[in-house]
Amino acid sequence: MEFLSYLISGISLGSVYAIIALGYTMVYGIAKMLNFAHGDVIMVGGYISLLAMNTMGLPWYLAMILAMLVCTVLGIVIERFAYKPLRAAPSLAVLITAIGVSYFLQNAALLIFGPNPKSYQNSFIIGGESNLELFGGQLRISYVAIVTVALCVLIMIALSLFIGRSRLGKAMRACSEDKGAAQLMGINVNRTISLTFAIGSALAAIAGVLLCSSYSTLMPTTGSMPGIKAFTAAVFGGIGSIPGAFLGGILLGIIESLAKAYISTQLANSVVFAVLIVVLLVRPAGLLGKYVPEKV
Numbered sequence: 001m002e003f004l005s006y007l008i009s010g011i012s013l014g015s016v017y018a019i020i021a022l023g024y025t026m027v028y029g030i031a032k033m034l035n036f037a038h039g040d041v042i043m044v045g046g047y048i049s050l051l052a053m054n055t056m057g058l059p060w061y062l063a064m065i066l067a068m069l070v071c072t073v074l075g076i077v078i079e080r081f082a083y084k085p086l087r088a089a090p091s092l093a094v095l096i097t098a099i100g101v102s103y104f105l106q107n108a109a110l111l112i113f114g115p116n117p118k119s120y121q122n123s124f125i126i127g128g129e130s131n132l133e134l135f136g137g138q139l140r141i142s143y144v145a146i147v148t149v150a151l152c153v154l155i156m157i158a159l160s161l162f163i164g165r166s167r168l169g170k171a172m173r174a175c176s177e178d179k180g181a182a183q184l185m186g187i188n189v190n191r192t193i194s195l196t197f198a199i200g201s202a203l204a205a206i207a208g209v210l211l212c213s214s215y216s217t218l219m220p221t222t223g224s225m226p227g228i229k230a231f232t233a234a235v236f237g238g239i240g241s242i243p244g245a246f247l248g249g250i251l252l253g254i255i256e257s258l259a260k261a262y263i264s265t266q267l268a269n270s271v272v273f274a275v276l277i278v279v280l281l282v283r284p285a286g287l288l289g290k291y292v293p294e295k296v
Helices: 002-031 038-056 060-086 091-113 143-165 167-177 179-184 189-215 224-237 242-262 268-282
Strands: 131-134 139-142
Touching: 002 038, 002 139, 002 143, 002 167, 002 189, 002 224, 002 242, 038 060, 038 091, 038 189, 038 224, 060 091, 060 189, 131 143, 139 143, 143 167, 143 189, 143 242, 167 179, 167 189, 179 189, 189 224, 224 242, 224 268, 242 268
Parallel strands: none
Antiparallel strands: 131 139
């Protein structure tokens, strides 16, 4: 039962990584940008939801919706003022800008909310402290884990349907293939990229709420490490692929949970990144990624 408990914990953690990785993979797949400030949008979503719970008395699902709205606007603003002027710039300039935006968000949160960690205890815990008990109480699954996995699956299915069947989704795929040709066909490339950032930021807000509900601690640097791990998950599964981001996140969470349980808590992160290196040596495009030769 211990192994099953660790496995479920890993799937729950991996679902959070998967939700964040979906935002990464959408932005990269369509705009060809690595938005390393994505992890800090998670932190903003956590603070907004906490304020909504403590000051407005909203239930967790309404607080999550409010956090999504705020982070959606934040994502559009970041894209408009930080990334849009760099559309034709080298990738290094975009990377440096993303790091600058990340530090800006962290320090803004530090000034507004202070350096002390905020606690979600007794204020924002999905399902309270109760657990679902199976096998006569030998296996306990928290309601946070159940909600996290369910939301992750629903988000992955909804995104796949949106990208595959909706008009806006088809416009996103066209921009991903060739922005110039898409513009000639009448697609508003700037609006499509802004929509991509908006969706990715909304997903980051959901992940921030779920992450803080599981670990009950929030500070200005909360989103940094989960953001890096989610980017690792996106690369692991095949960046640019929605099913790949989902698979990569789940596998990464399972590997981390089992490494903490059976190897070492201190070495768990090293094990995660070591597995990524091995996978990329065997499959450079990721598990579900496809190698696409670049035309010159």
